[in-house]
Every structure is written in C-alpha cells, then in structure tokens.
Amino acid sequence: xxxxxxxxxxxxxxxxxxxxxxxxxxxxxxxxxxxxxxxxxxxxxxxxxxxxxxxxxxxxxxxxxxxxxxxxxxxxxxxxxxxxxxxxxxxxxxxxxxxxxxxxxxxxxxxxxxxxxxxxxxxxxxxxxxxxxxxxxxxxxxxxxxxxxxxxxxxxxxxxxxx
Numbered sequence: 001x002x003x004x005x006x007x008x009x010x011x012x013x014x015x016x017x018x019x020x021x022x023x024x025x026x027x028x029x030x031x032x033x034x035x036x037x038x039x040x041x042x043x044x045x046x047x048x049x050x051x052x053x054x055x056x057x058x059x060x061x062x063x064x065x066x067x068x069x070x071x072x073x074x075x076x077x078x079x080x081x082x083x084x085x086x087x088x089x090x091x092x093x094x095x096x097x098x099x100x101x102x103x104x105x106x107x108x109x110x111x112x113x114x115x116x117x118x119x120x121x122x123x124x125x126x127x128x129x130x131x132x133x134x135x136x137x138x139x140x141x142x143x144x145x146x147x148x149x150x151x152x153x154x155x156x157x158x159x160x161x162x163x
Contacts, residue, residue: 003051003052009124009126012051012054012055013118013126014130016054016073017045017116017130019160019163020073021130021133021134022133023075023146023163024075024114025132025133026140026141026142026143026146026147027043027077027146028077028132029132029143030146030147032077033140035077039079039081040080040110041078041105042077042078042104042105042114042116042117043114043116044076044077044078044083044087044116045073045074045117045118047071047072047073047074047119047120048072048121049072049120050120050121050122050124051122051124053121054071054120056071058161059071059161070159070160071159072159072160074155074156074157075156075157075158077154080101080102080105083098093125094119097117097126097127101127108129111136112131112132112135112136113130113132114131116128116130
C-alpha cells in the first residue's frame with residue numbers, strides 16, 4: 001500500500017492520532033507541567049512502521065498477509081532545547097522542520113491543542129497541531145494517574161493493535 005497524495009497522508013496522520021489521543025494528550029499535559037513552561041514543548045510521535053502500515057484499519061497487508069511485526073508508536077515530550085541538542089544533532093531530516101515547530105509553539109493554544117512532530121519509517125515527517133482530547137482538565141487528571149509516581153516515564157510505547 002502506498003499513500004501518495006498530501007490529503008491521504010493528512011488523513012492517515014489524523015486517523016493515527018485519533019487512535020492514540022487518549023494516551024498522548026494526558027502524557028503531553030503531564031510532561032508539559034514538569035518542563036519549562038516558558039519555552040513550551042511538543043509531542044514527538046514516531047514509529048518503526050511506515051505511514052501506510054500504520055494507516056491500515058487492521059494489520060493485514062495489501063497482499064492479504066498478516067503483518068508479522070507489531071504496529072507501535074513511541075511518544076516523547078520534547079522541549080525545543082532538547083530537540084535542538086539531541087534530536088537535530090542525530091537526524092538532519094528532523095532539523096528541516098525546526099521552523100515549523102517554532103511557529104507551532106508560537107500559535108498552539110496550550111490548554112486546547114497539542115503540537116505534534118510525527119515521523120515514520122518510510123521517512124515521512126510532519127508537524128501539526130491537533131485538538132486536545134480529552135480536554136485539558138481530564139487529560140491532566142488522567143496524566144497524574146498514568147504518568148506520575150511509580151509510573152513516571154520519559155517515553156510511552158503504544159501498540160496500535162491493542163488500543
């Protein structure tokens with residue numbers, strides 16, 4: 001399966017975020033609370049699967065075969081400083097979207113939206129702003145339950161087929 005048009009890619013990214021938003025938004029809220037509030041940050045969503053593989057409603061390839069590897073998403077919350085120091089140094093392709101991230105940090109409404117940087121194995125990279133669902137108050141409450149104390153983590157791994 002190949003996703004070629006910009007509209008198909010956008011639709012696939014939106015579908016993926018729709019699947020993970022109840023985990024991703026609480027994670028982003030809690031990590032934002034713990035980070036430098038002045039600088040802000042964003043959610044880095046990456047996968048070892050291609051955008052096309054991740055967009056499949058069920059893990060069956062176009063040839064009818066079941067996918068043998070799990071389709072997973074790895075979530076990180078990054079500040080711009082960490083992005084510059086650690087991510088851009090290692091991956092020049094991600095450095096190419098730095099201006100889009102800066103603009104997103106400027107216009108993103110912190111308690112209603114989440115800024116996303118998405119990267120997939122096929123090389124597809126995108127920056128966008130998505131609505132925060134669940135809302136900020138519920139995301140904060142869920143984030144406190146799921147991502148603090150003994151469950152405090154810097155990354156979250158989500159298996160799409162288990163969600």
